[in-house]
Amino acid sequence: MNLKHLKTYWQLFWQFRKLQLAKLMEYRGDFIFWSVISTMWTIFNLFFFSLIVQISQGLAGWSMTEMYLLLGVFTMIDALTWSFFL
Numbered sequence: 001m002n003l004k005h006l007k008t009y010w011q012l013f014w015q016f017r018k019l020q021l022a023k024l025m026e027y028r029g030d031f032i033f034w035s036v037i038s039t040m041w042t043i044f045n046l047f048f049f050s051l052i053v054q055i056s057q058g059l060a061g062w063s064m065t066e067m068y069l070l071l072g073v074f075t076m077i078d079a080l081t082w083s084f085f086l
Helices: 003-026 028-056 064-085
Strands: none
Touching (some): 003 028
């Protein structure tokens, strides 16, 4: 496979991504609903992990900042995974 074919496939991939986003935003109610759900899950996770770290005075040597970093990385990877496979 040469570079020209790879460029064509890459452009096709991004065209499909744009169409999927347009399809998702076509139904505003559904888009708003899932935006609210995602926000609520993020708030719940922040509260839950903050509570765990405060009660246990650090979880296995992890500080609050490290837990937030872990949660942020997990949230981003989860969002990318869902957007890629959905």
